[in-house]
Amino acid sequence: xxxxxxxxxxxxxxxxxxxxxxxxxxxxxxxxxxxxxxxxxxxxxxxxxxxxxxxxxxxxxxxxxxxxxxxxxxxxxxxxxxxxxxxxxxxxxxxxxxxxxxxxxxxxxxxxxxxxxxxxxxxxxxxxxxxxxxxxxxxxxxxxxxxxxxxxxxxxxxxxxxxxxxxxxxxxxxxxxxxxxxxxxxxxxxxxxxxxxxxxxxxxxxxxxxxxxxxxxxxxxxxxxxxxxxxxxxxxxxxxxxxxxxxxxxxxxxxxxxxxxxxxxxxxxxxxxxxxxxxxxxxxxxxxxxxxxxxxxxxxxxxxxxxxxxxxxxxxxxx
Amino acid sequence: xxxxxxxxxxxxxxxxxxxxxxxxxxxxxxxxxxxxxxxxxxxxxxxxxxxxxxxxxxxxxxxxxxxxxxxxxxxxxxxxxxxxxxxxxxxxxxxxxxxxxxxxxxxxxxxxxxxxxxxxxxxxxxxxxxxxxxxxxxxxxxxxxxxxxxxxxxxxxxxxxxxxxxxxxxxxxxxxxxxxxxxxxxxxxxxxxxxxxxxxxxxxxxxxxxxxxxxxxxxxxxxxxxxxxxxxxxxxxxxxxxxxxxxxxxxxxxxxxxxxxxxxxxxxxxxxxxxxxxxxxxxxxxxxxxxxxxxxxxxxxxxxxxxxxxxxxxxxxxxxxxxxxxxxxxxxxxxxxxxxxxxxxxxxxxxxxxxxxxxxxxxxxxxxxxxxxxxxxxxxxxxxxxxxxxxxxxxxxxxxxxxxxxxxxxxxxxxxxxxxxxxxxxxxxxxxxxxxxxxxxxxxxxxxxxxxxxxxxxxxxxxxxxxxxxxxxxxxxxxxxxxxxxxxxxxxxxxxxxxxxxxxxxxxxxxxxxxxxxxxxxxxxxxxxxxxxxxxxxxxxxxxxxxxxxxxxxxxxxxxxxxxxxxxxxxxxxxxxxxxxxxxxxxxxxxxxxxxxx
Numbered sequence: 001x002x003x004x005x006x007x008x009x010x011x012x013x014x015x016x017x018x019x020x021x022x023x024x025x026x027x028x029x030x031x032x033x034x035x036x037x038x039x040x041x042x043x044x045x046x047x048x049x050x051x052x053x054x055x056x057x058x059x060x061x062x063x064x065x066x067x068x069x070x071x072x073x074x075x076x077x078x079x080x081x082x083x084x085x086x087x088x089x090x091x092x093x094x095x096x097x098x099x100x101x102x103x104x105x106x107x108x109x110x111x112x113x114x115x116x117x118x119x120x121x122x123x124x125x126x127x128x129x130x131x132x133x134x135x136x137x138x139x140x141x142x143x144x145x146x147x148x149x150x151x152x153x154x155x156x157x158x159x160x161x162x163x164x165x166x167x168x169x170x171x172x173x174x175x176x177x178x179x180x181x182x183x184x185x186x187x188x189x190x191x192x193x194x195x196x197x198x199x200x201x202x203x204x205x206x207x208x209x210x211x212x213x214x215x216x217x218x219x220x221x222x223x224x225x226x227x228x229x230x231x232x233x234x235x236x237x238x239x240x241x242x243x244x245x246x247x248x249x250x251x252x253x254x255x256x257x258x259x260x261x262x263x264x265x266x267x268x269x270x271x272x273x274x275x276x277x278x279x280x281x282x283x284x285x286x287x288x289x290x291x292x293x294x295x296x297x298x299x300x301x302x303x304x305x306x307x308x309x310x311x312x313x314x315x316x317x318x319x
Numbered sequence: 320x321x322x323x324x325x326x327x328x329x330x331x332x333x334x335x336x337x338x339x340x341x342x343x344x345x346x347x348x349x350x351x352x353x354x355x356x357x358x359x360x361x362x363x364x365x366x367x368x369x370x371x372x373x374x375x376x377x378x379x380x381x382x383x384x385x386x387x388x389x390x391x392x393x394x395x396x397x398x399x400x401x402x403x404x405x406x407x408x409x410x411x412x413x414x415x416x417x418x419x420x421x422x423x424x425x426x427x428x429x430x431x432x433x434x435x436x437x438x439x440x441x442x443x444x445x446x447x448x449x450x451x452x453x454x455x456x457x458x459x460x461x462x463x464x465x466x467x468x469x470x471x472x473x474x475x476x477x478x479x480x481x482x483x484x485x486x487x488x489x490x491x492x493x494x495x496x497x498x499x500x501x502x503x504x505x506x507x508x509x510x511x512x513x514x515x516x517x518x519x520x521x522x523x524x525x526x527x528x529x530x531x532x533x534x535x536x537x538x539x540x541x542x543x544x545x546x547x548x549x550x551x552x553x554x555x556x557x558x559x560x561x562x563x564x565x566x567x568x569x570x571x572x573x574x575x576x577x578x579x580x581x582x583x584x585x586x587x588x589x590x591x592x593x594x595x596x597x598x599x600x601x602x603x604x605x606x607x608x609x610x611x612x613x614x615x616x617x618x619x620x621x622x623x624x625x626x627x628x629x630x631x632x633x634x635x636x637x638x639x640x641x642x643x644x645x646x647x648x649x650x651x652x653x654x655x656x657x658x659x660x661x662x663x664x665x666x667x668x669x670x671x672x673x674x675x676x677x678x679x680x681x682x683x684x685x686x687x688x689x690x691x692x693x694x695x696x697x698x699x700x701x702x703x704x705x706x707x708x709x710x711x712x713x714x715x716x717x718x719x720x721x722x723x724x725x726x727x728x729x730x731x732x733x734x735x736x737x738x739x740x741x742x743x744x745x746x747x748x749x750x751x752x753x754x755x756x757x758x759x760x761x762x763x764x765x766x767x768x769x770x771x772x773x774x775x776x777x778x779x780x781x782x783x784x785x786x787x788x789x790x791x792x793x794x795x796x797x798x799x800x801x802x803x804x805x806x807x808x809x810x811x812x813x814x815x816x817x818x819x820x821x822x823x824x825x826x827x828x829x830x831x832x833x834x835x836x837x838x839x840x841x842x843x844x845x846x847x848x849x850x851x852x853x854x855x856x857x858x859x860x861x862x863x864x865x866x867x868x869x870x871x872x873x874x875x876x877x878x879x880x881x882x883x884x885x886x887x888x889x890x891x892x893x894x895x896x897x898x899x900x901x902x903x904x905x906x907x908x909x910x911x912x913x914x915x916x917x
Binding site: 058059060061062064065081082144148149150151174261262263265266269277278280281282283284 | 350422424425428429431432453456457458550558612613615616693817818819820821822825828829831832833836856
């Protein structure tokens with residue numbers, strides 16, 4: 001394919017310039033301009049706001065009135081111990097999120113794919129999708145009801161099983177280590193069903209001849225999963241992984257804010273809540289902008305890096 | 320070829336950058352402060368009937384509390400009324416801008432960062448330090464007293480005694496709203512439980528004064544006798560915020576220095592001795608199981624409210640309103656529930672061995688503090704609006720006689736307006752009797768007569784059958800008035816306070832959770848560690864800044880004169896307590912301070 005364009009393109013290009021194509025296909029160019037404007041207005045123009053990170057920003061004086069301070073704000077940010085706690089928590093929680101949360105949809109998709117009874121499969125899928133549509137505020141309210149140490153049903157049941165008759169008083173959400181585990185598990189529960197959609201679609205795209213061939217070769221269920229299904233969805237997995245790695249520095253504000261309490265702030269303060277607290281809580285717009293910028297830059301670097309790694313391993317990558 | 324591409328790309332990017340910066344620049348308008356021609360303004364004849372030759376617009380922010388079932392705050396019968404009665408008369412267009420009650424500072428900042436022509440003409444806040452922060456960041460123009468006297472004579476007269484609070488660094492920048500006394504915040508206890516457990520409650524709970532031990536005993540008996548069922552929780556308790564009352568452990572009277580340094584509701588004075596004592600007290604409550612196990616999950620007091628309403632909790636503090644849902648729900652669950660005010664609890668003055676009543680924080684003498692936007696071109700129109708509100712307060716607070724209110728006899732041939740319950744026509748007042756419209760000039764109802772004001776409170780706030788709560792609360796407030804004093808007000812901004820406040824609040828809530836819950840023998844050690852961390856996280860900076868500001872105010876005779884009752888000069892305090900009264904418990908060593916300064 002590469003050689004083809006190389007041969008044809010230069011010959012045409014030399015004769016006809018950009019204006020030729022513009023004249024010929026102006027309708028198409030006009031159509032492209034619309035999303036382009038959208039992107040410029042809503043994605044690029046706001047980037048000007050990043051200048052806040054380099055100013056002693058005072059909203060009343062505005063951009064023009066506020067003093068330019070160079071990298072002072074970043075210096076402030078990197079000397080604040082709170083920032084490092086937030087950074088540590090963000091990365092650690094996200095890594096565990098990735099380890100626990102990433103494989104689950106794949107496993108689940110494969111399991112769903114193996115179900116042959118159509119109505120049962122549909123029912124299961126629907127039930128699995130449902131938690132995705134619950135907001136974190138609702139999930140956390142339910143979780144706090146269920147897992148409360150003294151009045152939560154889970155503790156009462158555990159107490160009954162272990163024979164004490166009283167609540168087991170396990171601080172599922174009120175002690176930081178327990179909380180961290182629950183934080184991860186609740187997210188797995190919430191998102192695994194929805195995550196299967198893309199893998200199920202990829203599995204559908206696998207040529208059924210391959211399964212037949214595997215049958216003939218004497219592969220069992222696991223053999224087929226291992227040698228056909230998984231390799232078939234490998235490109236999808238890689239793309240999803242790259243995107244997940246890009247989110248390693250991000251954090252879901254709603255999820256942390258809803259689930260945290262003052263007994264677990266040591267672990268629950270992440271960059272998103274830090275930015276909110278410092279930026280909107282203390283009106284230090286410049287620090288929160290700087291933290292946001294830092295977060296995005298690291299995210300970008302991570303995506304580019306994982307993309308390189310994927311390409312080096314012979315996969316397609318993103319860019 | 321390649322070079323040409325690079326050049327065109329660079330050109331494209333720079334053109335784009337130039338375009339966007341100019342866009343951002345011009346869209347915000349001229350940001351120079353408005354220039355007021357004082358002579359021209361002062362030559363306006365007869366402000367009360369003045370008609371602007373060309374229509375002008377004033378933009379008035381108004382709180383939106385997100386109450387369901389209410390008309391939009393910026394467009395309703397009463398905003399139309401303002402336009403008709405005030406605006407049309409002077410050829411002024413009155414635009415209202417809604418400000419979400421939660422997140423108001425963010426919203427004001429957003430508005431102020433935006434286009435000048437869309438900014439509100441006034442900016443307000445209830446919190447004095449925040450107002451000073453606005454002033455310091457250059458949001459306000461100076462208020463000209465002559466102009467105010469000319470355009471708002473009645474308002475000026477009504478708020479003259481608040482004049483002293485309206486200056487920042489010697490310049491008058493605020494228009495103050497008055498704050499008549501309110502008595503509708505009540506702390507109640509289950510009287511039926513107390514009596515069932517063999518304790519006596521005087522008929523008038525204003526006379527109910529007991530020591531801390533006695534109060535403990537009552538609360539303990541709730542738990543032992545399980546008055547509210549197996550899950551009885553004796554006492555209301557939820558996550559504290561920065562305003563952590565420690566009045567019970569302050570020396571009375573307090574020295575002016577301590578008052579300035581530590582009486583502050585915008586940051587918890589975590590390292591101060593009285594705060595430590597209060598923490599110890601709360602730790603005791605938690606360890607004795609007198610409060611809910613999960614009190615720290617109750618960030619907004621909602622769980623406490625639910626427990627009280629369902630009849631499992633012994634005490635509760637809340638703003639009484641005519642429709643108090645707490646009381647109606649409680650009566651539904653436990654028809655025999657009886658309420659009384661919680662007792663006044665005596666505490667010991669340090670080392671004296673004798674328990675005395677300490678009082679608490681007095682409300683500021685002012686309500687809402689407003690500044691006029693530095694870009695506002697017609698400050699006189701704003702003053703005219705204040706004057707109009709001042710003169711039409713009866714209508715704005717009560718609506719139209721015979722429709723939304725009736726004049727009602729309250730004895731001695733005196734009458735006050737009483738709102739018609741549940742009136743639902745077009746003239747219906749907005750949420751809380753139009754409060755968010757008239758709060759610019761006054762915080763409540765004031766008829767210039769204590770008797771009438773008291774009656775107004777009862778008629779306005781008490782549910783049927785619970786008038787006594789307000790009456791007794793009023794009585795107690797009058798009796799204890801001399802014990803309460805307001806927080807110290809600095810005449811300048813304490814920058815570190817606005818810088819570090821939210822971080823310290825976050826830390827304080829984390830520490831409080833651990834300190835109240837931990838075993839009592841661990842308390843001291845943990846407190847030491849946390850207090851040092853708290854100082855390092857910014858509290859030391861606040862203390863240093865406050866100390867410098869206080870010393871400067873003291874040296875320049877800018878302290879309130881006379882000091883409020885309950886506060887004595889540092890010299891008197893030294894003579895009385897030998898030293899400086901309540902000392903900070905934990906301080907940083909010289910080395911630690913030096914390390915912090917780096």
